[in-house]
Amino acid sequence: MTECPICGAEIEKAADTVVGELLECADCGTELEVTSLDPFKVEEAPQEEEDWGE
Numbered sequence: 001m002t003e004c005p006i007c008g009a010e011i012e013k014a015a016d017t018v019v020g021e022l023l024e025c026a027d028c029g030t031e032l033e034v035t036s037l038d039p040f041k042v043e044e045a046p047q048e049e050e051d052w053g054e
């Protein structure tokens with residue numbers, strides 16, 4: 001269990017969570033990347049600007 005770095009909500013680690021996995025905070029909807037499993041840590045996922053062209 002860790003906290004969302006954005007809103008502080010609790011983030012639960014699933015049994016099959018792996019480092020690099022993207023999770024979504026249920027509270028604020030921020031995309032979070034798992035950076036460590038033991039201890040469980042998440043960071044805000046880099047915002048990739050999709051360039052869909054014009």
Ligand SMILES: [Zn+2]
Pocket residue numbers: 004005006007008009025026027028029030
């Ligand atoms: Zn959050």
